[in-house]
Amino acid sequence: MIEIDGRATSADGSLLDACRLVGADVPAFCHDQRLGPGAHCRACLVELDGRVVPACTTRARDGQQVKTGTERLEAYRRDLAELMLAEASPQGRVKETLAALGAVGDRYGKLERPHRRDASHPYLRLDMQRCITCRLCERACADVQGQFVFATLGRGAKTHIDWGQQPFASSDCVSCGACAAVCPTAAISDVDRMRAETQIEEHVVQSTCSYCGVGCQLELHVAADDVVRIEGADSPVNHRQLCVKGRYAHGFARHPDRLTTPLLRKDGALTPVSWQEALAFVARELLRLGGRVAALSSSRCTNEENYLVQKWFRAGLGSHDVDCCARVCHAPSAAGMRRSLGTGAATNSLADIERADLFLVCGSNTTVSHPVTGARIKQAVLAGAKLVVVDPRRTELAQLADVHLQLRPGSNVPLFNALAAVLVEEDLLDRRFLAERTEGFEDYAKFIVTKRPELTEVLSGIPAELVRKAARLYGKALRPMQVHGLGMTEHYQGSEGVMLLCNLALLVGAIGREGVGVNPLRGQNNVQGAADMGCQPDLLTGYSDPNDPAVIERFTRVWGRPLPAQPGRTLPKIYQSIRDGGVAGMFILGEDVVQTDPDANRVRADLASLELLVVQEIFLSETAKLAHVVLPGASFLEKDGTFTNGERRIQRVRKALEPPGQARADWQILCELMAATGYPQTFQHPSQIMDEIASLAPQFAGVSYARLEHEGLQWPVPNLEHPGTPILHRDAFPQGRAKLMRVEYVPSPSLGGSASKLLLVTGRALEHYNSGSMTRRSKNRELLPEDRLQLHAEDAARHGIRDGDRVLVSSAFGQALGIADLSDEVAPGTLFMTFHFPESGANNVTSNVVDRLADCPEYKLTAVEIRRAD
Numbered sequence: 001m002i003e004i005d006g007r008a009t010s011a012d013g014s015l016l017d018a019c020r021l022v023g024a025d026v027p028a029f030c031h032d033q034r035l036g037p038g039a040h041c042r043a044c045l046v047e048l049d050g051r052v053v054p055a056c057t058t059r060a061r062d063g064q065q066v067k068t069g070t071e072r073l074e075a076y077r078r079d080l081a082e083l084m085l086a087e088a089s090p091q092g093r094v095k096e097t098l099a100a101l102g103a104v105g106d107r108y109g110k111l112e113r114p115h116r117r118d119a120s121h122p123y124l125r126l127d128m129q130r131c132i133t134c135r136l137c138e139r140a141c142a143d144v145q146g147q148f149v150f151a152t153l154g155r156g157a158k159t160h161i162d163w164g165q166q167p168f169a170s171s172d173c174v175s176c177g178a179c180a181a182v183c184p185t186a187a188i189s190d191v192d193r194m195r196a197e198t199q200i201e202e203h204v205v206q207s208t209c210s211y212c213g214v215g216c217q218l219e220l221h222v223a224a225d226d227v228v229r230i231e232g233a234d235s236p237v238n239h240r241q242l243c244v245k246g247r248y249a250h251g252f253a254r255h256p257d258r259l260t261t262p263l264l265r266k267d268g269a270l271t272p273v274s275w276q277e278a279l280a281f282v283a284r285e286l287l288r289l290g291g292r293v294a295a296l297s298s299s300r301c302t303n304e305e306n307y308l309v310q311k312w313f314r315a316g317l318g319s320h321d322v323d324c325c326a327r328v329c330h331a332p333s334a335a336g337m338r339r340s341l342g343t344g345a346a347t348n349s350l351a352d353i354e355r356a357d358l359f360l361v362c363g364s365n366t367t368v369s370h371p372v373t374g375a376r377i378k379q380a381v382l383a384g385a386k387l388v389v390v391d392p393r394r395t396e397l398a399q400l401a402d403v404h405l406q407l408r409p410g411s412n413v414p415l416f417n418a419l420a421a422v423l424v425e426e427d428l429l430d431r432r433f434l435a436e437r438t439e440g441f442e443d444y445a446k447f448i449v450t451k452r453p454e455l456t457e458v459l460s461g462i463p464a465e466l467v468r469k470a471a472r473l474y475g476k477a478l479r480p481m482q483v484h485g486l487g488m489t490e491h492y493q494g495s496e497g498v499m500l501l502c503n504l505a506l507l508v509g510a511i512g513r514e515g516v517g518v519n520p521l522r523g524q525n526n527v528q529g530a531a532d533m534g535c536q537p538d539l540l541t542g543y544s545d546p547n548d549p550a551v552i553e554r555f556t557r558v559w560g561r562p563l564p565a566q567p568g569r570t571l572p573k574i575y576q577s578i579r580d581g582g583v584a585g586m587f588i589l590g591e592d593v594v595q596t597d598p599d600a601n602r603v604r605a606d607l608a609s610l611e612l613l614v615v616q617e618i619f620l621s622e623t624a625k626l627a628h629v630v631l632p633g634a635s636f637l638e639k640d641g642t643f644t645n646g647e648r649r650i651q652r653v654r655k656a657l658e659p660p661g662q663a664r665a666d667w668q669i670l671c672e673l674m675a676a677t678g679y680p681q682t683f684q685h686p687s688q689i690m691d692e693i694a695s696l697a698p699q700f701a702g703v704s705y706a707r708l709e710h711e712g713l714q715w716p717v718p719n720l721e722h723p724g725t726p727i728l729h730r731d732a733f734p735q736g737r738a739k740l741m742r743v744e745y746v747p748s749p750s751l752g753g754s755a756s757k758l759l760l761v762t763g764r765a766l767e768h769y770n771s772g773s774m775t776r777r778s779k780n781r782e783l784l785p786e787d788r789l790q791l792h793a794e795d796a797a798r799h800g801i802r803d804g805d806r807v808l809v810s811s812a813f814g815q816a817l818g819i820a821d822l823s824d825e826v827a828p829g830t831l832f833m834t835f836h837f838p839e840s841g842a843n844n845v846t847s848n849v850v851d852r853l854a855d856c857p858e859y860k861l862t863a864v865e866i867r868r869a870d
């Protein structure tokens with residue numbers, strides 16, 4: 001025990017921690033729990049057994065006697081405060097604290113030192129005259145984000161923080177806002193904070209980010225029925241960190257483009273109508289079409305809403321034709337992992353990032369697509385973990401990697417077989433794990449030795465010795481953790497590629513324990529949840545088998561209706577059925593498939609040929625423009641519910657605002673549609689929908705809103721006492737033993753006859769999200785105003801293209817326009833393009849080739865030609 005001002009407390013951590021525990025009022029300007037002790041500001045001086053010491057860097061030890069408010073300390077602090085005022089003009093909490101310490105600011109006059117002002121960035125404002133050089137910004141940037149934008153320059157009174165010669169907007173800043181969030185003087189602030197200071201904040205609501213599948217927790221600061229600023233909440237997912245989308249891209253919520261009334265097509269034009277008229281029209285037309293209807297649910301919407309969509313279509317309208325955008329991203333992860341391991345979801349948790357000693361990052365530009373997770377991996381690598389990156393692009397993580405396997409697009413299967421071959425050949429195996437937990441090793445070993453890297457380098461383009469080096473790193477690591485993205489899944493052999501990732505983990509026993517595993521990084525915020533809820537044609541809520549008699553009995557009892565007899569179709573097959581005269585009506589919730597699905601010209605034609613297209617949306621998207629009826633839904637800021645992130649964590653979404661105009665929460669609209677089509681529901685709140693989900697899905701049996709209140713729960717949660725499951729397969733796999741899969745390479749049809757063409761890979765940029773409907777309606781558009789086409793200088797020169805030129809990209813499927821971005825991040829022969837802007841039409845060129853097992857489109861490989869646009 002330790003005594004602080006006569007009050008006893010435990011002696012864990014620093015003296016500052018102990019002072020905070022007993023509530024002693026010790027000022028500290030450079031302290032942040034995530035960053036460890038700084039000892040830059042010297043404000044936290046305390047008396048320890050008669051000596052004056054900084055509390056943040058002094059360890060608390062049993063028996064210590066500490067005083068925090070003696071006259072001597074007050075004099076020291078006042079003197080320190082006077083010096084700070086001589087150097088700077090701090091605002092914010094530092095200004096208030098210095099005044100409370102009795103500093104008046106004229107004792108030392110004003111000391112001259114360099115200071116800059118900068119307003120070049122759309123979100124951040126810098127006025128370094130206010131800076132007290134506490135260095136929190138520099139440390140948050142480096143130690144949380146791993147970005148190193150700031151440096152402390154000068155000596156003595158000239159010490160100051162700087163970011164190089166350029167305007168701040170041209171620095172390496174990734175706009176995460178961590179610097180503004182920690183700055184105690186408002187030397188670095190952001191436009192949201194400055195706006196919030198002019199308004200009276202009414203309340204703060206904790207919710208879950210609606211962009212990517214990391215699932216960061218947000219504090220929504222609300223004033224005058226608007227979110228005026230967003231801060232990162234303290235949660236195991238993001239530890240208060242956010243990215244540029246989660247923190248700043250909320251301007252869409254009150255954008256004038258929001259849909260505020262139902263629209264019905266009359267005389268060819270979408271016309272505002274009452275809810276009554278819109279609902280009656282939709283119900284009449286859906287019932288007229290009988291079971292010839294299909295639904296595409298939304299990974300942007302809540303679990304409860306996704307559950308309702310598939311319940312409505314299956315039990316209410318008699319169609320299993322229900323799918324979601326998992327089809328176009330991680331369906332191969334689910335399919336591949338289910339075949340190998342028995343469960344198609346991430347085996348481990350984000351917390352394992354800090355436990356791993358090696359990362360195998362495959363087909364994931366993590367710092368761009370999952371920025372907060374990417375920053376955590378970066379930090380772990382900077383702290384000493386090894387890193388192997390498999391990616392056709394030299395991504396930010398690839399630049400940090402011990403080994404970058406820059407494979408030819410489409411050669412995942414030969415490369416991952418080659419890595420496994422090295423593990424077997426060089427006996428880098430966990431033989432006990434293989435004997436006790438897997439099946440088929442002997443046959444697999446005979447197969448895999450024929451895939452040695454020396455035999456497959458011609459396919460992947462990677463020298464055998466580099467493959468061996470990567471395999472040795474993975475095989476010798478104690479806790480090798482895999483993460484993978486859409487570069488693994490969006491291929492002709494996507495599911496099979498994921499099985500090969502599972503093989504690697506099984507060979508070295510890296511499943512079922514901390515710091516390891518196979519971990520798909522889910523793309524959209526609730527793509528995990530949409531699949532969990534049964535928004536896929538062949539599986540019901542909780543991955544229940546619609547052909548199992550016990551399942552049929554359970555669902556029929558709870559839903560009060562029989563399940564459809566006909567099996568359902570995946571989204572690509574739904575499109576095919578539209579062309580074949582089968583599906584005649586579609587309901588699309590919150591997905592802009594015309595912009596985001598491949599072969600967009602054909603998607604547009606298919607949807608335009610429907611007898612009925614109903615789109616429930618927040619903006620008039622490219623898809624909504626084709627609809628017969630558009631129903632105005634609510635954004636995540638305007639409704640209650642839950643999202644499930646990529647580590648299977650079910651987290652609360654809480655309403656902070658009213659939906660604009662006549663827009664309504666999507667779950668309410670769905671209940672009204674169900675009632676209008678003769679299948680009324682009794683739900684008054686999403687928590688009741690979750691209760692029904694828990695009654696049907698064994699993985700959710702122990703889930704309730706009361707239990708989700710704080711950090712959420714990671715499924716499976718089999719009963720109300722169960723704490724959730726951070727790590728899957730600890731003791732057994734669902735099917736007993738895991739399977740080592742033998743996969744032969746089959747070249748993609750996308751490559752056929754493409755010898756002279758370039759290979760296009762599509763993906764995301766940091767600043768925007770998917771169709772960009774939300775981020776384009778925020779100041780993120782100033783950060784990235786158009787889609788970029790990355791190409792190597794050799795390819796550019798061969799085609800007479802210069803940096804910044806408009807480039808026409810052509811494939812067998814259509815044409816797109818991109819702005820040339822000459823970059824050595826791509827190898828000669830490979831192009832990369834984002835798809836956030838409808839004007840570019842990136843998905844006009846992507847192909848209709850799909851994964852052989854999961855029907856996921858091959859976005860990551862299209863043979864194209866390019867030329868400078870006139």
Ligand code: SF4
Nearest residue numbers: 209211212216243246
């Ligand atoms: Fe939102 Fe993903 Fe950014 Fe987190 S990392 S703030 S979940 S977009």
